[in-house]
Amino acid sequence: MRDPRTTQFHMPHRARRLTAGLALSLLAIAGCGGEDGPDVLRSYDVDLRIDDFEDEYRYVATGEIPDFAVGDEVTFIVDNTGRFAHDLQVLAPDGDVAGYAEAVLPGDSLELTVYLGQVGVYRLNCLFDNHLTEHDMQTLIEVGPAGV
Numbered sequence: 001m002r003d004p005r006t007t008q009f010h011m012p013h014r015a016r017r018l019t020a021g022l023a024l025s026l027l028a029i030a031g032c033g034g035e036d037g038p039d040v041l042r043s044y045d046v047d048l049r050i051d052d053f054e055d056e057y058r059y060v061a062t063g064e065i066p067d068f069a070v071g072d073e074v075t076f077i078v079d080n081t082g083r084f085a086h087d088l089q090v091l092a093p094d095g096d097v098a099g100y101a102e103a104v105l106p107g108d109s110l111e112l113t114v115y116l117g118q119v120g121v122y123r124l125n126c127l128f129d130n131h132l133t134e135h136d137m138q139t140l141i142e143v144g145p146a147g148v
């Protein structure tokens, strides 16, 4: 049985060639209300891993870091390569929560798709235990205007 939300979303033929990750992102847009949702200009994945072997914990990009821009829908795929559980919260420049993914154990991975709707600095925070407060587990990404 197909999810009725997905049947309302008319995928272009081109979309069938996209990777599974991107396909999931597209379904997420449909789930947000389709044509009433945000205007997505680009959609892509960013791969991160966890480094928690020193006092300061952090998310580390394992691939190329894109030029983030307004209109981007980004799926963060975080491999927990650390010693502890970690989650991921993304805060928009105005302080609104753009997305949150529950903590996963070492060896597991989490995925979080967020829409970048504002120019400015987005914060990737780990809210698990004292990771943000004591271990400064925060990564900043700068988001520029669309189409520049």
Ligand SMILES: [Cu+2]
Binding pocket: 057, 085, 086, 087, 126, 127, 128, 131, 137
């Ligand atoms: Cu953490």
